[in-house]
Amino acid sequence: MNAPTGQRASPDRKQPSSLRPARLTLRPPSFPPGPVSGAWWPRSDDLPAELPALIEAFDASWGRVTRLAAHRSAWPQAPCDLPVAGHTVRAAWYTSGFDPHAIRLFAYGVGRRDLLVVPPGIEEATAERLMTAAADPALHLTATALLADASESPGAGDI
Template identity: 70%
Template sequence: MNPHTGTGPPPRTGDRAPSRPVRTTPRPARLALRPPTFPPGPLCGAWWPRTDDLMAELPALTEAFDATRGRVSRMASHRDTWPATPCDLPVPGHTVKAAWFASGFDPHMIRLFSYGVGRWDLLVVPSRTETATAARLMAAAADPALHLTASELLAAERRLHTKDEAVREQGRMEQWEDEGGAPRHPWAPLCAPAPVTVRDPLLDCRRVR
């Protein structure tokens, strides 16, 4: 072993160089795109971010577009869609310029502009959406036969959820009644009340109450 020639104390046995931080590759964007159609629909597909932190989620989305559809240079969205609305969003290799609208823009949509290619309007599926619901929304947004806006798709899903919940509630009520929980029509009398005759010894008459 070579002798220690530095000016500081010799290294101790077992000392190691400090470890470098490990870069984690972002998970792929959960994205569903509809095939090109003419005339084009109001949406190009759907995006289901994992959180509501746009600065953390946008890099994976732009990476998917950069590789196949041209570099994303700008984006637009509604102010109420995200908690933070920065004007510059850093992504790998460049910065995406953001425009924020207070009105006149679908609050459930994000619009991407690819350099030299065009724009892409995507339904933003809320990050906390259940998996089955998100799958239906993404499939509907990517369906060439459907021509619904982002807000219309979410409204249709809410109606479906309300209808399904009403059917499940009716089924639970019928099962409860079948098991003896309550009569089918608890508000209806089982039979008409019979009159009661009372003898009044003072008046010597009959009253019905």
């Protein structure tokens, strides 16, 4: 389920040289994309700290991520430029018309990937169910619908 991306810096250090792997699942590439192409489970809501591991996973397997889009309410910090290893990712922030539980990554010349953002503090079993569902080619649910579905499941805890 985890994409190998190196190691992550401890919370008290902000050095990107030791990234923990991004917790990421993706829909198989042989299937057409659905409303989401997979899921990302960040360890916190600090996007500048969490993004480098995610971008490293995509840069290595998909293509250099140059831009992202997200809902403004989803992240406490909303910088327009996010430095990651070797380059900067430009961010576009939306206040409406964009799923607040998704992040969209763009790679120049390759396309885009929309990911469910699993809430950082969610129970592990629920996160695993969400990540599996987001990568399932048979499901065609938006990020918000996946979270709503998981919150109605028995034993979902607080979502």
